[in-house]
Amino acid sequence: MSSDIILQAEKLSIQFKGFWAVKDVDLNIRRGTIHALIGPNGAGKTTCFNLLTKFLIPTSGKIHFDGQDITRKGPAEIAQLGMVRSFQISAVFPSLSVLENVTIALQRNRGNSFDFWKRDTSLRALNPRAEELLEEVGLTSYRNHLANELSYGRKRALEIATTLALEPKMMLLDEPMAGMAVEDIDRITELIRRVSKGRTILMVEHNLSVVATLSDQITVLARGQVLAEGDYATVSANPQVLEAYMGTAHA
Numbered sequence: 001m002s003s004d005i006i007l008q009a010e011k012l013s014i015q016f017k018g019f020w021a022v023k024d025v026d027l028n029i030r031r032g033t034i035h036a037l038i039g040p041n042g043a044g045k046t047t048c049f050n051l052l053t054k055f056l057i058p059t060s061g062k063i064h065f066d067g068q069d070i071t072r073k074g075p076a077e078i079a080q081l082g083m084v085r086s087f088q089i090s091a092v093f094p095s096l097s098v099l100e101n102v103t104i105a106l107q108r109n110r111g112n113s114f115d116f117w118k119r120d121t122s123l124r125a126l127n128p129r130a131e132e133l134l135e136e137v138g139l140t141s142y143r144n145h146l147a148n149e150l151s152y153g154r155k156r157a158l159e160i161a162t163t164l165a166l167e168p169k170m171m172l173l174d175e176p177m178a179g180m181a182v183e184d185i186d187r188i189t190e191l192i193r194r195v196s197k198g199r200t201i202l203m204v205e206h207n208l209s210v211v212a213t214l215s216d217q218i219t220v221l222a223r224g225q226v227l228a229e230g231d232y233a234t235v236s237a238n239p240q241v242l243e244a245y246m247g248t249a250h251a
C-alpha cells in the first residue's frame with residue numbers, strides 16, 4: 001500500500017441473508033483529499049461506510065488504514081489510530097455550553113472520560129485548545145450558549161469541533177448536509193473545506209452540488225459495487241452513472 005493512500009479497502013464484501021449489500025468493493029482514499037461516496041438509493045453507501053468505520057464486520061475483504069490492517073479492529077481502536085466517524089464522538093450534551101462540550105471532548109481524548117470530579121482544574125487546562133477549535137469551526141461568539149440553543153447548522157459545527165478534539169488524521173462524515181436548511185449548506189460546505197486542511201475526509205453525501213464543490217475524488221456505488229470513479233466532471237459525464245441515477249429519488 002503506497003503511503004499516499006491512507007485508507008484502502010480490498011474486495012470489501014458483506015452478505016445479509018444471501019444478499020450481497022456490498023460486493024468486491026476496492027477503494028483507495030488518498031491522503032489529504034476529500035473523497036465522496038455517492039450512488040442511488042440502496043446502492044450500499046451506508047453499508048460500505050459502516051464497514052469502513054467498523055460498525056459492521058465484512059463477510060470478506062480487507063481494510064488498511066495508515067499502513068495497518070484494521071479489518072478486525074473495532075470503532076474505538078480505529079479512533080485511537082486517528083480515523084474518526086463524526087457522529088461516533090459527537091454526543092453533544094444539549095444542556096452544556098458550547099465551550100463545555102468541546103472541553104469535555106478534549107478531556108475524553110486524553111482518556112479521562114469519567115473524571116468529572118476533576119472538572120475545575122483539568123477542564124481549565126484544556127481551555128486554550130478548546131478556544132482554538134471553536135475558532136476553527138466559527139463558534140467563538142457562541143461559546144457560552146447552551147448546545148440545544150444552537151441552530152441545526154451550528155450544532156453540526158459543534159459536532160465537527162468535538163470530532164476535531166480527537167485530532168483525527170481522517171474524518172468520516174455521514175451525510176453532513178442531511179437536514180440542513182439551505183442557508184446552512186454553504187456555511188457547512190466551507191467548514192468542511194476548512195477542516196480538511198491537513199486531514200483526509202471521506203463522506204457519504206446525497207447533495208450532489210455539495211459533492212461537486214468539495215470532492216477531489218468520487219466513488220459511485222450501484223447495487224453494492226463500484227460503478228465509476230474519478231472527479232465530478234468525469235463521473236457526472238459517465239452514461240452508466242446517469243443511468244443508475246435515472247428513475248431514483250435523486251435523479
Ligand SMILES: Nc1ncnc2c1ncn2[C@@H]1O[C@H](COP(=O)(O)OP(=O)(O)OP(=O)(O)O)[C@@H](O)[C@H]1O
Binds near residue numbers: 039047048
Ligand atoms: N442489516 C441489513 N439486512 C439486510 N439488508 C440490508 C441491511 N442493511 C442494508 N441492507 C440492504 O442493502 C442494500 C444497501 O443498503 P444501504 O443502506 O447501504 O444503501 P444506501 O446506498 O446507503 O441507500 P440510501 O441512499 O437509501 O441511504 C439495500 O438493498 C438494503 O436494503
